[in-house]
Amino acid sequence: MRLILRAWRRNAYLYRRIMGQNLRAALEYQSDFLLSVGSAMLTQVLGLVFLGVVFSRIPTINGWGFWQIVFIYASIFLTEGFASLFFEGTWRIGYFVNHGELDRILLRPLSPAVQLLSSAIGMNGIGNLLVGGVMIGESLTHVHMVWTPGKILFSVILLLSGIVIRTSINFASNCSAFWVKNAGNAVPFMVHSISEFAKYPLTIYAPALQALVGIVVPYAFIGYVPAGYVFSTSGMAWIAVLCPLVALYCAAVAGLILRTGLRQYESTGN
C-alpha cells in the first residue's frame, strides 16, 4: 500500500514537472494561444445561442427546464476543457504509435500512461473551461436549490468523476491506434462525437441511443446524471452514486486497453 501511494505521488509529481515545461513552451507562442482559446469560446457560445433559440419555442424538454439543460450542456464543455487542458496527450497516442515515437516513452522508467497524458497541453481547453464554468454558475443561480456541505462535496466528486470518465474514454478510443494502423484513424473522433448526445437529457432518446450514451460510452455520467443529483430530479439522486464507480471502471478499461496495445506494439522500421 505504501509503495502504491509512493508510486502515485511520484507519477503526480513527474506529471506536474512535464506539464510545467509544456506550459512554458506553449506560452512562447502567444498569438497561437489566444487564437485557440478565442475560437474554442466562440464555438460554445454559438451552441448556447442555438439552445436559447430552441427554448424560446419550447419551454421544457421532458420536464427539464432551460437552465437545467444549460447545466448538462455546460458539464460536457467543462469536462472537455479539463480534459484538453491537462490531458491533451490522449489525442497524440495515434501519432506516437504510428511514428514509432512510443519507443522513446517505453525507454524511460515512468509509466507510459503518465507520459502519454503529459505529452501535450491543450491551451484551447481554457476557452472551454471559462465558458463551461460561467454557464454552470449561471444555471445554478437561476434554479432554486438548497446547498449543504455534503452536497457541495459530492458535487465536486461528481465533477472529478466526469473528468476521469471523459479522459478515460478519450484515452481508450485513441488507443485504437494500436490496431487501426493508419494516420487518419477515425475511431476516436467517432467516439468523441457521441458526446454530442450527452448534451441533452438522456430521456429524449430512443432506448438504443440511451444504452449507447448511458452504458457503452457512458458520457451520460458526465452531465445528465450529475444534473439529476444537483437538481434533485426524482429517482435520479441514487444513480449519481454510480458516477465515481463508472469513473474507476472507465479508467481501468482504458488502462487495460493500453496494456494490451503495448504488448503487440510493433514500432516502426529502423
Place this chain on the structure above:
Amino acid sequence: MSLIEVRALTKTYRQAVRQPGLRGAFRHLVHQRYTERVAVDHIDMSIERGETVAYVGPNGAGKSTTIKMLTGILVPTSGEITVDGIVPHKRRMENARRIGVVFGQRTQLWWDIPVIETLSLLRDIHEMPAQEYRKNLDFLTELLGLDEFMHLTARRISLGQRMRADLAAAFLHSPAIVYLDEPTIGLDIAVKERIRGFIKQVNRELGTTVMLTTHDLGDIQDLCRRIVIIDHGRIIFDGALAEMTDAFARERVLHFQLRTPCPTAEQELQRIPNVTVSGLSDTELSVRFDRAFISARDITGAIMQIADVSDFRIDEPSIDHVIKRVYDGTLNLAVRKGGGA
C-alpha cells in the same frame, strides 16, 4: 551468467498484403490477407559486462528489431532474453533504469524544451541524487561540449549537437548498458570522432557495456573488439574483430609499377592458379590473390623474372571490404557461427 543472455530469440511481424490501387484498398477492407515476415530468427548471444560489441548487418537484417527486444520495446515472438537478470519486456521500467539508448534516426529529447531542462526532467524520472546528477552532468558537459547549446530547445539545434545531447541523455543516469543504434549517422568527421572518443572513454572509465549498431566501419574499428554480424535475421558471425580479418580477409592485392612495358607479363601471371591479374596500363599491373594458396613472395618472384619492376605495394583488405562481401553473399561465414568472444 553473462550480463545479456539471448536464447533462440525470434520476432515475426505480420504484414498486411495489399493489392495496389483503389481496388486493392477496397478488397483489403473486405478480405484481409497477411503474410508473416521473420525479422529475427532464433538468435543466440551472450554479452559480458564491460564489452563493446558491434552489431552489424545490411538494412533490414534485424539489427534494430533485436535492439528493440533487448530494450523491452518489442515483445519477442519466441525465445528468451535476460538483461542483468531481468526479462526486459516483462519488467520494462525496471530495465529502463539500468540502460541508456540512442536511436540515431530519432531523438529521445523533448522537442520543445531546452536541452538542460530535458536533462533535469530525466534526473527526476530516474530519481537521481543531486550530487550524482551534478557529477555526471559536469562530466558529460565537458566531454560532449554541451555548453554551446544547453539552453536551446532540441528543435533549434543542429544534428551533431542533437546527437551529443542524445548521448548525454542516454548516459546521464550511469546506465550499466548502453545501446547505440547508428549513433554517428549523418554526422561529419569531427563530430564522429568526438562521439567515438566519448564512448571509448566512458567504456574505459566506467566499465559501461556498449552494444553498437552501425554502417560506419570506422565506428567498428575504433570502438569494438567484438563483432556480431546478422543477416536475414540470423547471426552469421560472432567473434573477435581481429579473428574475422585474419580468417576471412585473406585476399591481398599486389600493385606493380614496371619500368618498361611488358606485354607478356599479364598472360604469364594469369597461369598461376588462384590469381587474377588486371593491367591498368602498359606499365601498371594489379594482382589479386588468396593468401591461403599463394604468397606475395611467389608472385613477386614470378614477375621479377619476366619484367623490370620499379616499384610495388600491397593492399591489405579493410573490414569494410570483408563486411561488404558478406552482405553481398560472396563470402560465406556460416562456418564461423558462434565463435564466442
